[in-house]
Each structure stands twice: as structure tokens, then as C-alpha cells.
Amino acid sequence: MHHLQVKDLSSAYGPLTVLKGVNFTLAKGETAALIGPSGSGKSTVLRVLMGLNKPTGGEVLIDGAALDYSRPASVRAARERMAIVFQQYNLFQNMSVLRNVTIAPVKIKGRPRKEVEAEAERLLSKVGLADKHHAYPDELSGGQQQRVAIARALALRPQILLLDEVTSALDPELVNEVLDTIRGLAADGMTMLIVSHEMAFVREVATKVVMMDEGLVVEQGPPEQIFGAPKTDRAREFVGKILRH
Amino acid sequence: MLLLEAMGTTLAMTAIGCVLGFLIAFVIVFLRQTPGLWALPIRFLAICYVEVFRRIPFLVVIYLVLFFIRSIVSEVSLFTIAVVAICIYSTAYTADIIRGGFESVSRQQIEAARAMNFSRWQTLMNVIVPQSWPVILPPAVAFAISFIKDTALVSQVGVFELTFRGKELNNEGFSALLVFGTIAFLYFLMSYPLSRWGRWLEQRLASSPSQRSKQRLRPAYSP
Amino acid sequence: MNYTFQFGVAFAELPELLKGAIITFELGILAFWGGALIGLLGAALKTYGTGPLRWLAGAYVVFFTNTPALIQIYFLYFGLPELGIRWSSFTCTLIGLTLNAGAYLTEIMRAGYISVRSTEVEAAETLGMSRWQQIRYVVVPHIAKTIYPALANFFIVILVMGTSIGAIIGVDELTGQAINISTENYRWIEMFVVVAGIYVILTFIASLSLALVGRWAFRVKAKVF
Ligand SMILES: Nc1ncnc2c1ncn2[C@@H]1O[C@H](COP(=O)(O)OP(=O)(O)O)[C@@H](O)[C@H]1O
Ligand SMILES: [Mg+2]
Numbered sequence: 001m002h003h004l005q006v007k008d009l010s011s012a013y014g015p016l017t018v019l020k021g022v023n024f025t026l027a028k029g030e031t032a033a034l035i036g037p038s039g040s041g042k043s044t045v046l047r048v049l050m051g052l053n054k055p056t057g058g059e060v061l062i063d064g065a066a067l068d069y070s071r072p073a074s075v076r077a078a079r080e081r082m083a084i085v086f087q088q089y090n091l092f093q094n095m096s097v098l099r100n101v102t103i104a105p106v107k108i109k110g111r112p113r114k115e116v117e118a119e120a121e122r123l124l125s126k127v128g129l130a131d132k133h134h135a136y137p138d139e140l141s142g143g144q145q146q147r148v149a150i151a152r153a154l155a156l157r158p159q160i161l162l163l164d165e166v167t168s169a170l171d172p173e174l175v176n177e178v179l180d181t182i183r184g185l186a187a188d189g190m191t192m193l194i195v196s197h198e199m200a201f202v203r204e205v206a207t208k209v210v211m212m213d214e215g216l217v218v219e220q221g222p223p224e225q226i227f228g229a230p231k232t233d234r235a236r237e238f239v240g241k242i243l244r245h
Numbered sequence: 246m247l248l249l250e251a252m253g254t255t256l257a258m259t260a261i262g263c264v265l266g267f268l269i270a271f272v273i274v275f276l277r278q279t280p281g282l283w284a285l286p287i288r289f290l291a292i293c294y295v296e297v298f299r300r301i302p303f304l305v306v307i308y309l310v311l312f313f314i315r316s317i318v319s320e321v322s323l324f325t326i327a328v329v330a331i332c333i334y335s336t337a338y339t340a341d342i343i344r345g346g347f348e349s350v351s352r353q354q355i356e357a358a359r360a361m362n363f364s365r366w367q368t369l370m371n372v373i374v375p376q377s378w379p380v381i382l383p384p385a386v387a388f389a390i391s392f393i394k395d396t397a398l399v400s401q402v403g404v405f406e407l408t409f410r411g412k413e414l415n416n417e418g419f420s421a422l423l424v425f426g427t428i429a430f431l432y433f434l435m436s437y438p439l440s441r442w443g444r445w446l447e448q449r450l451a452s453s454p455s456q457r458s459k460q461r462l463r464p465a466y467s468p
Numbered sequence: 469m470n471y472t473f474q475f476g477v478a479f480a481e482l483p484e485l486l487k488g489a490i491i492t493f494e495l496g497i498l499a500f501w502g503g504a505l506i507g508l509l510g511a512a513l514k515t516y517g518t519g520p521l522r523w524l525a526g527a528y529v530v531f532f533t534n535t536p537a538l539i540q541i542y543f544l545y546f547g548l549p550e551l552g553i554r555w556s557s558f559t560c561t562l563i564g565l566t567l568n569a570g571a572y573l574t575e576i577m578r579a580g581y582i583s584v585r586s587t588e589v590e591a592a593e594t595l596g597m598s599r600w601q602q603i604r605y606v607v608v609p610h611i612a613k614t615i616y617p618a619l620a621n622f623f624i625v626i627l628v629m630g631t632s633i634g635a636i637i638g639v640d641e642l643t644g645q646a647i648n649i650s651t652e653n654y655r656w657i658e659m660f661v662v663v664a665g666i667y668v669i670l671t672f673i674a675s676l677s678l679a680l681v682g683r684w685a686f687r688v689k690a691k692v693f
Contacts, residue, residue, distance in 0.1 A: 050360045079362040090357035094375035103371060104361040156361060300624070300671040301664045302632035304643050309664065312656040395629065397536035401636055408538060421546035429535040429543065436534040 003028040009058035020215040029189045033202040036212035042195045046162045051075035083158035087165040089145040091137040098133040101152045123151040143174030163194045251410035262331025263389035270340035298337035327399040346381035383447035390439045478658040488645030496627035503569025510574030515581045532571030540564045561634035576618045580611040620678040
């Protein structure tokens with residue numbers, strides 16, 4: 001059984017249909033990369049999974065159980081199991097780093113504050129920010145903020161971590177510190193779905209690549225297949241384009 | 246000193262009315278932003294309330310409150326009636342200020358909270374309110390301060406506040422120039438320092454949370 | 469509650485009330501335009517003036533924005549007769565409101581003056597515009613666009629909050645008419661509910677027209693709501 005299965009998923013912004021039946025699967029411990037040209041619907045897939053956008057059709061199954069996004073309880077369940085890290089970090093500007101990481105486990109899940117704070121400190125050390133607990137987001141660099149955002153997502157203890165172009169808003173010299181963090185997570189066996197334009201990185205860490213175009217998955221498989229011997233014309237064209245860069 | 250007592254009444258009814266109005270406005274804005282079809286009537290009522298009361302003179306509101314309350318229960322003090330009228334009016338005005346403040350918080354902040362399973366109320370209290378009160382407080386305070394003057398109208402139904410006391414003194418035979426000059430001066434004494442303080446507050450709140458947390462640590466230092 | 473509503477009585481007085489509404493509009497429009505002239509001058513003095521003139525404009529604004537309009541009108545209506553000047557209640561309300569509006573409009577217009585950025589004027593200069601053309605095509609449109617929403621909003625405030633104050637010293641505008649009629653027929657609640665409705669309709673018409681004018685003349689997106 002698949003850990004996460006997305007079946008014929010469709011979604012729209014008003015009259016504009018942006019997902020037209022997306023299919024892919026994710027196994028436990030797998031690091032899947034979602035790639036494709038800008039505007040192909042990658043972010044929308046993640047947003048639908050998190051219940052931020054409504055699906056108009058199709059199914060999402062976690063461990064074989066379907067999520068019904070029209071039911072609030074089901075949306076809550078989805079957000080229990082998955083956590084997302086946004087391109088623009090979206091740290092709460094009114095909270096210190098430590099509070100950003102601890103607020104949801106303490107207030108939403110009702111775990112004891114002491115325990116959560118200890119865990120938050122461990123997570124912050126893991127992303128290399130042990131000394132920044134009391135800083136506010138606007139005092140940190142983009143790379144640091146993004147690492148806090150990753151720690152915040154991990155503190156929710158998600159089964160699946162969704163990362164949406166987490167390095168795109170960063171200055172080039174800050175990209176590596178965030179990529180290192182993600183490498184570490186992959187090595188720990190975290191199940192991840194990563195949207196990324198860092199193709200070298202995708203090749204290195206992804207165990208599976210899902211390529212999207214115009215709201216559809218055009219090809220999926222191991223990175224060697226997608227980058228080395230793509231089966232579809234569309235995938236070949238896209239790979240050719242990015243490899244020329 | 247009856248004048249001092251009258252000033253106290255003016256300040257007290259403005260303060261109580263505006264603070265209550267602020268709290269009610271807060272709830273109204275929350276209701277107004279309830280999503281979903283079933284909440285349509287609630288949203289409609291909340292919008293109507295704000296739109297209607299912003300378009301009616303305060304004097305008309307005072308008369309409506311007076312006669313409406315008196316027709317239900319006769320034993321209500323004029324002070325209570327004044328407070329209710331002020332509250333109704335300030336609710337309508339502050340609701341708009343609060344809504345503007347809430348809308349100034351970026352969508353992404355709210356989405357981040359929702360994605361972490363914050364309920365609407367938890368998002369409001371933990372993210373929206375802490376981020377928007379620097380935007381909300383200055384105009385809300387400015388409104389309350391400027392409303393001190395407008396409460397002069399409740400003298401019309403006989404509330405013993407500053408303007409009413411002035412009319413009494415005038416009827417007792419004191420020169421109107423002198424009496425109303427003094428009353429104007431006393432209003433000025435209440436309004437002007439408070440409005441200066443309001444402006445100071447606005448400047449202070451214009452800094453980010455991280456800067457404010459440092460200001461708390463070093464209160465003595467101000468450039 | 470043993471009170472039976474009789475709105476028929478109130479609606480029967482509609483013609484009288486509408487007469488009052490006309491006076492309300494007269495007061496509102498006259499006070500607004502009078503105040504606008506004062507505001508234009510006051511803002512110029514506060515922005516470009518020097519010495520005592522600038523101070524005077526500042527003192528005028530501070531005084532009138534920190535004391536109740538009602539007291540200012542009382543001062544004219546009850547105070548001035550002691551100096552031998554006797555004006556009707558309409559005149560006193562109009563003058564009081566005009567002076568009051570002038571102070572607020574000074575502040576609004578000053579914001580407009582300040583908002584003109586020198587870079588825009590310089591850009592106009594480099595295009596070879598004459599001084600007059602600069603004012604006509606760059607400065608005035610810019611100011612109008614900046615302050616139009618605030619002006620439109622303030623007109624509604626004057627029309628509603630301001631004019632009704634006249635009722636207290638016996639001007640027969642909308643609220644005054646309601647008081648006059650209610651003291652005779654004792655239908656206070658019905659009268660004031662109907663009057664409130666008239667105010668809502670009148671101001672709605674006013675804000676709608678102001679929004680349309682703003683969009684057409686200055687390409688401002690003024691809100692009706
Ligand atoms: N808030 C929005 N409103 C309307 N259309 C949107 C919105 N966000 C994205 N879209 C459209 O949806 C499509 C998919 O967007 P997105 O999922 O963000 O693509 P990607 O992340 O692959 O670049 C694009 O055509 C984009 O224009
Ligand atoms: Mg995207």
C-alpha cells in the first residue's frame with residue numbers, strides 16, 4: 001500500500017482549471033521531487049494536499065484511507081499528517097523563533113510546554129540555529145528564516161513533509177545551508193515531497209521524480225529515468241531545456 | 246466643583262462607551278468574516294449595522310436609544326442611556342478600523358496558521374491580532390479622543406456632563422461668552438493632551454515587534 | 469412592553485421631514501464649501517507660511533479640532549448677543565460649522581500639499597511645461613487624487629454629524645423637524661426611525677454620487693461602502 005496516493009486530482013482558481021487529473025504515489029521514507037515548468041500547478045498540488053485550496057475532483061489517500069476535503073475533520077486530519085514549508089517562509093512575524101516552533105505543538109496539539117521546548121531546541125540545533133531562539137524573524141537572513149520554517153514544520157511531527165521551492169527566494173550563497181538541512185532529513189528517512197528547481201540537488205537526493213506540465217503529470221519514475229532516458233516528448237523537451245542551463 | 250464632576254462624567258461615559266464599542270466591534274468583524282453559506286445572514290447583519298449607524302447623526306441615535314430604552318424599562322439612568330448611545334455609535338466606527346487592521350495582515354501569515362491546524366479563532370488571537378493592533382490602536386484611540394467632543398450632544402437629553410453644566414450656569418445668569426468660553430477651554434484641556442498622546446502612541450507602534458521587544462528591555466533609551 | 473408602533477403617523481409627516489432634509493443639504497453643502505475655502509488658505513499658510521501667520525493657522529486648527537462644534541455654535545448663538553450681535557439659529561449653525569469644517573479641511577488639504585513630490589514637478593519641468601501647465605496638469609490632479617477620498621468622507625461627516633447639531637438651537641433641519649413633530653404627537657421612536665432611514669438614504673445617494681464624480685473626474689476609486 002502507498003503511503004500517499006494522489007488519484008486524478010483536479011482543482012481550479014475560479015474559472016481557471018489548474019490541475020486536470022494529477023496522479024502520483026509516494027512510499028514511506030521516500031523523497032519525491034515534483035518538477036515542471038513554472039505555472040504547471042506544482043504549488044497548487046501541495047496547497048490542495050494541505051487543504052488550502054479545494055479539490056474539484058479526484059482523491060487523496062493516506063495509507064489507503066481517503067481524505068474528504070469538504071469535511072473540516074478530514075482537513076484537520078490531513079494537516080495532522082502533513083506539514084508544509086512555503087517558498088516565502090511565512091514565519092509569524094510577531095513571534096520569536098522559539099515561539100514560532102513551539103506554538104502549534106503546545107496550543108493546537110496540547111503537548112506539555114517543557115517537552116515541546118526541549119524538542120524545539122533540538123530541532124533548531126539540527127538546522128544550525130541553536131543560538132537564535134529569541135531572535136525575531138525580521139532579524140534573520142532568508143536562509144535562517146527558511147531553516148526555522150523547516151524546524152517549525154518538523155515540530156508538528158508530520159508523517160510527510162511538503163517543501164515548496166524553499167530555496168527560490170534565497171540569495172545564492174544561502175541556498176546550500178537550506179539544502180544541507182534537507183539532505184539531513186532525507187538521510188534520517190523523512191518522507192518528503194519537494195518542489196524544486198535545483199536539478200542537481202533533485203538528482204542527488206530524490207528517490208523518485210514526478211514531472212508536471214499544464215496541470216498534468218507527464219512522467220514519473222526514478223531520477224535516472226527522468227533525466228537520463230525520459231519516455232515522453234514533453235519530459236524530454238523540459239529536461240533538455242533545464243540541462244542546457 | 247460641579248464643573249470637575251461634569252468633566253469626569255464626560256470622560257467616564259466616553260471611555261466606557263468606546264471601550265465597550267471596541268469589544269463589540271471586534272466580535273462584529275469576526276462574525277463578518279465568517280465563511281460559508283450558512284453564515285450569510287450574519288455577514289449581512291454585520292455589514293448593515295456598520296453601514297447604517299455610520300450614516301445616522303449621533304443626536305438621532307441618542308433620541309432613539311433614550312425613547313427605545315424608556316419604552317421598555319422606565320428606571321434607567323440618563324448616564325446609562327448616554328453610554329449605550331456612545332457604545333452603539335463607536336461600535337460602527339471602530340468596526341471599520343478593526344476590519345482594515347485585520348485585512349492588513351498578509352494572506353500568507355494566515356495560510357501558514359491554517360496549514361498548522363489553527364482554528365479561525367486561534368489564528369485571530371495568535372497571529373492576526375498581535376500583528377494588526379499597531380495598525381488598529383492609533384486610529385481607534387484617535388476616534389475615542391475625538392468623540393469626547395461629540396459627546397457634548399448628550400447634554401440635549403439632560404445627562405449631567407460638561408456641556409449640560411454650561412447650559413445650567415448660563416441659565417443661572419452667568420455670561421454666555423464667559424461660560425461657553427470656559428467650557429470650550431475645559432474640553433480643550435481633555436482633548437488636546439490626549440490627542441498628542443495618541444500621536445506619540447502611533448509613532449511608537451510604527452516599529453516592528455523585534456524593535457519593540459528591545460524597547461522593553463531598554464526603556465530609558467530613546468533617540 | 470406595552471407600546472404599539474404607529475409608523476403611519478410618521479410617514480404622514482414625510483413632506484415636513486423632506487423640507488427639513490433640504491435644509492440639511494443646504495447647511496451641509498454651504499458649510500463644506502465655506503470650509504474648503506478656509507482649508508485652502510489655512511493649508512497654504514501652514515505649509516508655506518512664515519512667522520505669526522503660520523502660527524495663527526496652526527492655533528486655529530488646534531482650537532477648532534479640540535473643542536465641540538456644539539460649544540462653538542453656543543458661543544455664537546448665546547454669546548454674541550451680549551456684544552450686540554444677533555444672528556438667526558441657521559446663521560449661527562452655518563458659521564459655526566463652516567469654521568469647524570475649515571479646521572479639519574485645513575489638515576486634509578495640507579496632506580495634499582505635502583504629497584506633491586518634487587520629482588514629479590521636476591519631471592514636468594524637463595518635459596518643458598510652463599509653471600502654469602505644471603500646476604494645471606501635474607500638481608492639481610495629483611492633489612485632487614490624493615485627498616478626494618478624504619474630502620468625500622468628510623462631506624458625509626458634515627452632512628450627518630454636523631448639520632444635526634443645528635437642531636439643538638432650533639434649526640428646522642431634518643433632526644430638528646423630527647423633534648418639532650415628536651413633541652406634538654409623542655411618536656418619538658417612529659419619527660426617529662423614519663428620520664434615521666431618511667439619513668441613510670440621503671447619505672447613500674451622496675456617497676454614490678461622490679464616488680461616481682471621483683471616478684469620472686479624478687479617476688479615484690472612492691468606496692461607496
Ligand atoms: N491565487 C491565484 N489566483 C488565480 N490563479 C492562480 C493563483 N495562483 C496560481 N494561479 C495559477 O494557477 C496555475 C498554477 O500555479 P502554481 O500551482 O503556482 O504553479 P507552479 O507552482 O508550478 O509554478 C498558474 O497558471 C497560475 O497562474
Ligand atoms: Mg510555485
